Structures are given as C-alpha cells and as structure tokens.
Amino acid sequence: MIENFDPLKGEIFQILDEGGRVRNDLEPRLAEGDLQRIYALMVATRVADQKALKLQRQGRLGTYAPSLGHEACQVGTAYPLQKEDWVFPYFRDLGVYLTLGYPLSDYYLYWMGNEAGMRAPENLNIFPLAIPVASQIPQSVGAALAANIQKKNIAVVCTFGDGATSEGDFHEGLNFAGVFRTPNVFVCYNNQWAISTPRSRQTASKTIAQKAVAYGFPGLAVDGNDVLAVYAAAKEAGDRARSGKGPTFIEAVTYRMGHHTTSDDASKYRTEIEVAEWEKKDPLVRFRLYLKAKALWDDGFEKAVQEKAVEEAEKAVGIAESVPPPAPEEIFNSTYKQRPPKLAGQLSDLDDFLKESRK
Amino acid sequence: MIVNMVQALNQALAQEMERDPRVVLLGEDIGVDGGVFRVTEGLIQKFGGQRVMDTPLAESGIVGAAIGMASFGLRPVAEIQFMGFIYPAFNQIISHVARLRNRSRGRFTVPLVIRTPYGAGLRALEHHSESTEAFFCQIPGLTVVVPSTPYDAKGLLISSIRSEDPVIFLEPSRLYRAEKQDIPDGPYQVPLGEARVVREGKNATVLAWGAMVPVVQNAAELAEKTGVSVEILDLRTLSPLDEAAILKSVKKTGRALVAHEAPKTCGLGAELAAIIGEQALLNLEAPVLRITGQDITVPLPKSEDYYYLSPERVLRAVNKLMEF
Numbered sequence: 001m002i003e004n005f006d007p008l009k010g011e012i013f014q015i016l017d018e019g020g021r022v023r024n025d026l027e028p029r030l031a032e033g034d035l036q037r038i039y040a041l042m043v044a045t046r047v048a049d050q051k052a053l054k055l056q057r058q059g060r061l062g063t064y065a066p067s068l069g070h071e072a073c074q075v076g077t078a079y080p081l082q083k084e085d086w087v088f089p090y091f092r093d094l095g096v097y098l099t100l101g102y103p104l105s106d107y108y109l110y111w112m113g114n115e116a117g118m119r120a121p122e123n124l125n126i127f128p129l130a131i132p133v134a135s136q137i138p139q140s141v142g143a144a145l146a147a148n149i150q151k152k153n154i155a156v157v158c159t160f161g162d163g164a165t166s167e168g169d170f171h172e173g174l175n176f177a178g179v180f181r182t183p184n185v186f187v188c189y190n191n192q193w194a195i196s197t198p199r200s201r202q203t204a205s206k207t208i209a210q211k212a213v214a215y216g217f218p219g220l221a222v223d224g225n226d227v228l229a230v231y232a233a234a235k236e237a238g239d240r241a242r243s244g245k246g247p248t249f250i251e252a253v254t255y256r257m258g259h260h261t262t263s264d265d266a267s268k269y270r271t272e273i274e275v276a277e278w279e280k281k282d283p284l285v286r287f288r289l290y291l292k293a294k295a296l297w298d299d300g301f302e303k304a305v306q307e308k309a310v311e312e313a314e315k316a317v318g319i320a321e322s323v324p325p326p327a328p329e330e331i332f333n334s335t336y337k338q339r340p341p342k343l344a345g346q347l348s349d350l351d352d353f354l355k356e357s358r359k
Numbered sequence: 360m361i362v363n364m365v366q367a368l369n370q371a372l373a374q375e376m377e378r379d380p381r382v383v384l385l386g387e388d389i390g391v392d393g394g395v396f397r398v399t400e401g402l403i404q405k406f407g408g409q410r411v412m413d414t415p416l417a418e419s420g421i422v423g424a425a426i427g428m429a430s431f432g433l434r435p436v437a438e439i440q441f442m443g444f445i446y447p448a449f450n451q452i453i454s455h456v457a458r459l460r461n462r463s464r465g466r467f468t469v470p471l472v473i474r475t476p477y478g479a480g481l482r483a484l485e486h487h488s489e490s491t492e493a494f495f496c497q498i499p500g501l502t503v504v505v506p507s508t509p510y511d512a513k514g515l516l517i518s519s520i521r522s523e524d525p526v527i528f529l530e531p532s533r534l535y536r537a538e539k540q541d542i543p544d545g546p547y548q549v550p551l552g553e554a555r556v557v558r559e560g561k562n563a564t565v566l567a568w569g570a571m572v573p574v575v576q577n578a579a580e581l582a583e584k585t586g587v588s589v590e591i592l593d594l595r596t597l598s599p600l601d602e603a604a605i606l607k608s609v610k611k612t613g614r615a616l617v618a619h620e621a622p623k624t625c626g627l628g629a630e631l632a633a634i635i636g637e638q639a640l641l642n643l644e645a646p647v648l649r650i651t652g653q654d655i656t657v658p659l660p661k662s663e664d665y666y667y668l669s670p671e672r673v674l675r676a677v678n679k680l681m682e683f
C-alpha cells in the first residue's frame with residue numbers, strides 16, 4: 001500500500017468512512033479482541049483527557065494540551081508497535097502513551113508539575129514528550145541510526161503536528177533519515193491548526209505527505225479519524241522499518257477538536273461551523289458503528305468500557321496526587337550524574353533557608 | 360611522542376574508538392576529508408563509514424541525531440565545523456542535550472561530546488573567530504571544556520568521551536598547530552573540573568583558558584622582569600568551575616586578573632570576579648580586574664588586533680592590578 005501511494009495526487013487513504021462502512025479489500029486482519037481493545041484504548045484516551053481538563057479547571061493540574069479528536073491518530077499509531085521499538089512523542093499524545101502501557105498516573109504527574117512523571121518505565125522506550133516543536137524529529141533519526149549501527153531490527157516512531165513541518169528540524173531530520181535510510185516512522189497529525197495558525201499558513205504544498213517525495217522516501221496521507229487506516233499505515237511502515245526498507249512518512253489528516261492548550265481560546269480564530277463539520281467525523285463514532293456491524297459492540301460493552309476508563313482515570317489521579325512533592329535533592333541530583341560542588345553548595349543553602357523559614 | 364594539538368586530539372579519538380565500539384563520530388567533512396582542521400584524519404579508513412559519519416550540512420540535525428544516538432547507547436562525538444556555526448544547534452543543546460537527564464529523571468541520558476574549534480587570532484573569515492563559551496557555561500547540565508596544550512587536549516577529550524554527561528569541547532583553533540609537546544602514546548585521562556597551575560607566582564593570579572594561556576604566559580615573563588611574580592591558572596573546565604583551585608590561588612596572591620578573548624559584558628570573567636568577591640573579599644589587595652575582548656563584533660583581519668589580547672595588553676592590566 002505504502003509504495004503504491006502517490007502523495008502528489010492529493011488522495012487520502014481511508015478504510016472506514018464517516019458512516020462506519022468498511023473497504024473490505026483494505027480491512028486489516030485484526031482479531032476481534034484487538035478490535036475491541038483498540039476501541040477501549042480510544043475511549044480510555046478520551047476519558048483520561050476529559051479528566052485532565054477537569055483537573056486543570058480545579059487547579060489540580062497545570063496547563064494542559066488536550067488530545068480530543070486525536071484518538072484514532074494516537075492509538076492507531078501506537079497499537080502496531082513492538083516491545084523493542086522506540087517512540088519520540090510530542091505534547092499532544094496521550095493515546096500513544098496509554099496504548100504503550102505507560103502509567104496514566106505518571107502522565108498526570110508530569111502535567112501536575114513533577115518531572116518524575118516523564119521517567120519512562122524500564123521496559124518502555126518512550127522519550128519524554130517534546131515541547132520545543134519538531135526538536136524530537138532529528139533525535140528520533142539518531143536513535144534509528146544507532147539501531148542501524150547496532151544491527152537491531154526495530155522501528156523508531158516520531159509524532160508531531162502540522163506546525164512542526166515548518167520547522168528547520170523537520171527538514172534536517174527527514175533529510176538525514178532519507179540519506180541514511182533509517183528505520184523511522186514519521187507520523188504527522190495534521191490537525192489543521194497550530195495554535196491560531198491554519199494549515200494554509202504552514203505550507204503551500206497541496207499535501208503534507210508529498211514532502212516525503214523530496215526526501216526520497218514514501219509518504220502517504222491517511223484519514224486520521226479512521227483508526228483502521230492509521231493502524232494499517234503505521235503497521236506497514238513499522239514492518240518496512242524493521243526489514244531494512246528505510247523511513248516512511250505518514251500524514252494523518254485530523255482536527256484539533258479542543259483548544260491548543262487550556263490557556264488558549266480557539267473561538268478567537270476559527271468558526272463553530274468548521275468545528276461542527278469535524279464533529280461529524282468523530283473517530284470514536286465511526287469505529288463504534290464498524291464494531292456494531294461486526295457484532296463486537298453493544299450497549300453493555302460500551303458501558304463496561306466507559307466504566308473501566310473512568311475507574312482507571314480516577315485511580316491514576318489518586319496515585320498521582322499521593323506522590324509527595326519532590327525533595328530539593330531530586331532536582332539537584334538529576335542535572336549531572338554526580339552533583340558538582342557548586343550544586344552541593346546551592347542545595348545546602350536552600351536547605352538552610354527552608355529550615356529557617358519553617359521556624 | 361611529540362605531537363601538536365591536532366595530532367593529540369586525533370590520538371584521543373582513535374584510541375577511544377579502539378577501546379569502546381560505542382564511540383562514533385559524526386559531522387561535516389570529517390570522513391574522507393578528515394575534517395577541515397584534519398582532527399579526524401585517517402579515522403574513516405580505520406573505523407569505516409558507519410563509525411565516522413559524514414553528515415548533511417545541518418548542525419541542528421547533527422546534534423539532534425547525536426542525542427538520539429547517545430540515549431540509544433552509543434557514545435557519539437559530534438563535530439561542529441566552527442563555533443560560529445553552532446547556533447542552529449543551540450536549541451537542541453539547551454533544550455535537550457543539557458536537560459534530558461533531568462526531564463526523564465535519569466531514564467535517558469546524553470553521554471555526548473560536541474567538539475568545535477573556536478577563537479580569534481587566525482586572520483580568518485567572518486564568523487570564524489568568536490569565543491562564546493559563556494553561553495554554554497550558563498546552561499545547567501553541560502560540562503564545558505577547553506584545552507590549551509596537546510597533553511591536556513588528549514587527556515581531556517578522553518575524559519569527555521568517558522563522561523556520563525554531555526560535554527561542549529572547545530578547541531582553540533589558534534593552538535591547533537602552535538605548540539608541540541611530548542605526550543604519552545597510550546590513552547590517559549585529565550580529570551574534568553580541575554584547573555591546572557601553569558606557573559606559580561606570589562603577587563597576582565591570572566585566570567585564563569584556551570588560546571589565552573600562552574598569551575598570559577608571555578605576559579608573566581615580561582612581568583617577571585619588572586619584579587612581579589604572576590601565578591597562572593588554566594581553568595581547563597569552564598563549567599562546572601574548579602572554585603577551590605581559583606580561591607586557593609587568589610587567597611595566596613591577593614590579586615586576581617581574568618584574561619579572556621570573549622567580549623567583556625557577561626563574559627565568564629564576570630562570574631569569576633563574583634565568585635572571588637563573594638568568597639575571598641578579605642584576602643584581596645585590589646579589585647578583581649578583567650582584560651578581555653571588546654564588546655564589539657570580532658573585526659575582520661585588518662582590525663583584528665584592536666580586539667585580540669596581546670601579552671603587552673595583559674601586562675598592562677597586571678601592572679594596573681599591582682598599582683591599585
């Protein structure tokens with residue numbers, strides 16, 4: 001599929017349409033349990049995301065970048081990944097973290113203001129989410145280069161938004177990937193908006209996928225609200241990477257249903273009509289219709305999935321909020337492998353101050 | 360073996376690559392060409408193109424990729440061709456190289472060395488003469504190293520490659536071929552974070568690094584003739600500083616001068632003066648003075664000498680310090 005796709009034609013690869021109708025010839029071979037699990041992960045992402053927004057409004061979590069509308073992009077990208085693969089996510093990637101099995105409590109902990117939340121468990125190769133836009137792209141290429149050098153057959157996935165494609169690091173990273181034929185899978189969630197900058201202001205290219213042509217490797221545009229299309233593309237791109245066929249670029253066309261972050265007001269720069277149009281394309285709705293047609297979904301299943309998601313989110317909040325604030329040593333000890341004398345001096349001065357102010 | 364600094368650096372790279380298969384080099388023109396200053400000469404023939412990687416012309420790409428390589432388990436040594444071209448990579452350095460250990464709470468680290476030639480005095484093109492070490496010294500998480508002799512160049516580079524933390528390794532291009540020295544054939548380390556007493560003295564301490572060290576040595580010899588005994592400390596690691604060695608020397612002599620080729624304002628001299636002021640005020644016979652490059656863009660060759668420090672300018676500053 002990937003190698004036959006011509007991104008210059010402007011087509012968007014789709015398996016499930018908005019009404020949940022499936023292209024049988026393209027339907028990925030997924031077991032019933034996998035299909036239900038993918039749905040449950042999309043629900044869990046939405047529920048955990050809504051919970052984060054609520055916590056932010058209550059002052060229990062800091063500024064937050066919501067994932068609403070990106071559930072298919074995120075879960076579809078992460079679901080086909082294998083244990084040894086590496087992931088370089090960005091700040092709007094809750095579904096990727098959840099799909100990989102990252103503890104939700106840690107994800108919340110980070111957004112609550114504790115770096116410890118971005119310490120990935122030892123068995124997960126997922127980088128701390130990148131905030132400086134596109135900076136993770138060359139890093140992901142470096143990890144893929146290292147995998148080549150060490151002869152490890154893995155895929156390295158890197159995600160970013162449409163705004164990132166205007167950054168120099170996008171060009172430098174993809175150019176390196178093409179030159180060194182690295183096992184990278186680049187997934188751009190083209191959600192039409194970079195804060196207030198519309199897609200039309202990012203690039204005059206007809207599609208974002210076509211940029212891959214210039215870097216000398218395949219690019220394809222997929223419907224980013226169609227989880228089967230994203231899954232199929234990410235699966236094939238990952239297989240290509242692991243079998244030495246080099247990098248792939250995927251543009252997942254989607255929409256940022258929420259504000260950029262909790263500090264943003266999207267009504268200032270986009271119309272309700274536009275948002276309403278995209279609401280009709282909700283990734284959960286169409287996948288639910290697809291599952292229902294396959295008799296894999298009913299009200300009871302929905303209730304169970306929703307309840308579990310709510311329960312997991314509540315549990316994660318409880319765990320995250322029970323983590324005591326970091327002791328000063330924790331920050332001072334994480335700057336260098338060994339604390340240099342000047343930091344020892346600053347820490348002891350801070351300790352003295354804290355002791356004095358407690359009196 | 361008697362070698363210049365370029366050869367000493369080349370030995371360090373070759374011996375570390377020999378010792379540790381995780382050590383890989385990447386940069387522009389470092390392979391077939393051996394680097395524009397020839398520091399990596401012969402290494403691609405010895406270790407192959409996968410360990411000595413000629414990259415596209417993209418400084419942010421080089422450093423960004425090196426971050427991924429380092430956290431994946433390699434020990435990359437990235438070359439930025441000139442310090443004047445490091446700035447496109449500055450975002451990667453300040454936002455990720457320096458903070459990945461902290462932002463992942465130690466799960467991912469960046470044992471990376473970024474080598475780059477710096478400094479004036481070579482009558483070079485625009486953008487080839489700056490000395491902006493202070494930018495890097497303010498970034499928590501980085502170690503900033505500058506050798507001034509072939510011996511230190513080899514030992515410091517080996518220590519930098521073995522360091523678990525990222526190192527900005529600044530090579531004074533003026534000293535690449537200025538001096539030859541007999542150094543051990545095999546690998547050895549010069550510890551990071553330790554200054555070196557270049558010359559013992561009684562009346563004043565001059566703090567210097569990189570290409571300023573020989574300039575200050577000449578100045579000290581001139582001062583000696585007038586009866587002023589100058590102690591010289593080569594800081595070698597600019598961040599974290601060897602505060603103990605600095606304070607020990609200044610407390611002994613009671614006078615301190617900082618000589619650096621970077622502009623004066625917010626240069627490292629300001630930090631050194633503050634450290635000495637905070638911790639040795641009562642030992643001082645005079646205020647800490649700075650003799651530095653001017654607060655102007657480094658001029659092209661016709662006026663470079665207005666900018667660059669000569670032994671005579673340093674001597675004049677030593678005399679001022681003594682006359683206070």
